[in-house]
Amino acid sequence: MAARLAKLLVGVALTALVLYWSHPAQILDAVRAAEWRWLGLAVALVFVDRTLMAMRWIDLLVALAPGTRPPLGAVLRVFFVSSFVSNFVPSVGADLYRAYALSRHDVHLAESTASVLMDRALGVLSVVLLAAAALPFAAVKGRGELLAMLGVMGAVCLIAAAVVFSEKAAGAVRRVAGLIPIALLHRVTAALTEAVRAYAHHHAAVVRVLALSVAVQVFRVLQAWCLGRGLGIELPLATYFAFIPLIVFIMQIPITPNGLGTTQLAFERFFVPQGAAAPNVFALSVLFLALGILGSLPGGVIYAFDRRPAVKARP
Numbered sequence: 001m002a003a004r005l006a007k008l009l010v011g012v013a014l015t016a017l018v019l020y021w022s023h024p025a026q027i028l029d030a031v032r033a034a035e036w037r038w039l040g041l042a043v044a045l046v047f048v049d050r051t052l053m054a055m056r057w058i059d060l061l062v063a064l065a066p067g068t069r070p071p072l073g074a075v076l077r078v079f080f081v082s083s084f085v086s087n088f089v090p091s092v093g094a095d096l097y098r099a100y101a102l103s104r105h106d107v108h109l110a111e112s113t114a115s116v117l118m119d120r121a122l123g124v125l126s127v128v129l130l131a132a133a134a135l136p137f138a139a140v141k142g143r144g145e146l147l148a149m150l151g152v153m154g155a156v157c158l159i160a161a162a163v164v165f166s167e168k169a170a171g172a173v174r175r176v177a178g179l180i181p182i183a184l185l186h187r188v189t190a191a192l193t194e195a196v197r198a199y200a201h202h203h204a205a206v207v208r209v210l211a212l213s214v215a216v217q218v219f220r221v222l223q224a225w226c227l228g229r230g231l232g233i234e235l236p237l238a239t240y241f242a243f244i245p246l247i248v249f250i251m252q253i254p255i256t257p258n259g260l261g262t263t264q265l266a267f268e269r270f271f272v273p274q275g276a277a278a279p280n281v282f283a284l285s286v287l288f289l290a291l292g293i294l295g296s297l298p299g300g301v302i303y304a305f306d307r308r309p310a311v312k313a314r315p
Contacts, residue, residue: 034230034231034232034283035229035230035232036230037230038226038227038229038230039226039227039230039287041226042222042223042224042227042230042291043291043294045219045222045223046223046291046292046294046295047295048219049215049216049219049220049223049295050080050083050295050296050298052215052216052219053079053083053212053216054076054079054080055212056122056208056209056212056213056216057075057079057115057116057119058072058075058076058079059208059209059212060115060118060119060199060205060209061075061115062202062205063111063114063115063118063195063198063199063201063202063205064107064108064115065111068106068107068108068111069107070102070105070106070107074105075102077302077306078098078101078102078105079098079299080296080298080299080302081097081101081299081302081303081306082094082095082097082098082101082299083296083299084296084297084298084299084300084302084303085097085299085303086258086296087257087258087292087293087296088257089258090255090256090258091251091252091253091254091259092254093254095116095120098112098116099112099113099115099116100112108191108195110188110191110192110194111195111198113192113195114192114195114198114199117196118164118196118199118206118209119209120252121157121160122206122209122210122213123213123216124153124156124157124249125157125210125213126210126214126216126217126245127153127217127245127246127248127249128150128153128154128157128245129214130214130217130218130221130241130245131146131150131241131242131243131245131246132150132154133241134238134241134242135147135150135242137238137241138236138238138239138241138242139236139238139239140239140242140243140274141273141274142270142273146242146246149246150246153249163193163196163197164196164197164199164200165200167197170193170196170197173189173193174186174189174190174193177189177190217244217248220244220245220248221237221240221241221244221245223288223291224244224247224284224288225237225240227284227287227291228240228276228280228284231280231284231287232280233271233276233277233280233281233284235271235274235275235276239274243270243271246266246270247263247266247267247270250262250263250266251263251266251289258289258292258293259289260289263285264282264285264286266285267281267282267284267285267288268281268282268285271284
């Protein structure tokens with residue numbers, strides 16, 4: 001509880017700091033002058049990306065043990081409720097909830113966790129691919145910083161890919177875990193590694209999910225661009241393609257609940273040096289965060305009205 005409260009306070013403090021830098025009165029002026037048709041288009045796009053996100057996770061369940069895949073309705077409930085939960089906890093908390101909730105439908109916990117890990121890993125790879133493809137066409141400041149971020153993220157993706165597709169890499173992970181004298185850690189590492197390695201036999205599904213992940217990032221860029229146009233931010237679309245995937249990644253770092261504060265800081269850090277007005281950028285960051293909350297509301301409705309009996313998780 002104390003850790004959750006501390007993260008919330010950090011998020012509020014960061015938001016307040018960026019708000020102070022951006023001048024609250026000017027932010028209100030930017031919102032009042034917004035073109036609401038552009039904002040409405042952004043709202044429509046958010047439901048498209050949520051649909052694609054659900055589709056990619058459903059595709060990843062192909063690696064579950066035969067006969068254990070839950071009905072589509074149950075999978076969709078788990079996905080949308082976990083999306084709603086993400087509004088109140090850091091992203092890793094929502095991931096843990098999704099993995100546990102799926103395991104309550106007669107799915108091994110290691111397999112449900114592996115599906116969530118693969119979903120995240122392919123999401124990060126899609127960020128790297130899209131931002132790297134856009135960067136040569138975007139006349140932006142701070143290119144070296146962006147390249148460094150993409151390099152680190154790309155290295156993480158390569159390590160994850162090695163664990164999935166190379167038994168030697170997976171064995172190295174197990175050996176490193178074996179150096180820590182905790183029996184439970186050894187069992188968890190072995191089970192998770194085996195579950196993740198199952199995706200080495202499902203190349204087509206992995207490629208489809210990667211393509212869906214790239215599509216999700218494209219729609220998120222378009223959402224931010226529409227919001228920016230509505231707020232009078234006149235930056236090229238290529239700039240959004242270079243920045244928004246990285247901002248989405250920063251939002252998912254488990255520092256604050258739902259990226260509160262880190263979202264505002266990332267938008268300010270990337271967009272203001274390009275010549276965008278700080279008040280408009282702050283308004284953009286808040287509206288972009290609000291879009292995610294709006295897209296998760298169906299999960300809140302499901303959570304509020306679902307009266308299905310609880311099922312014991314399968315270890």
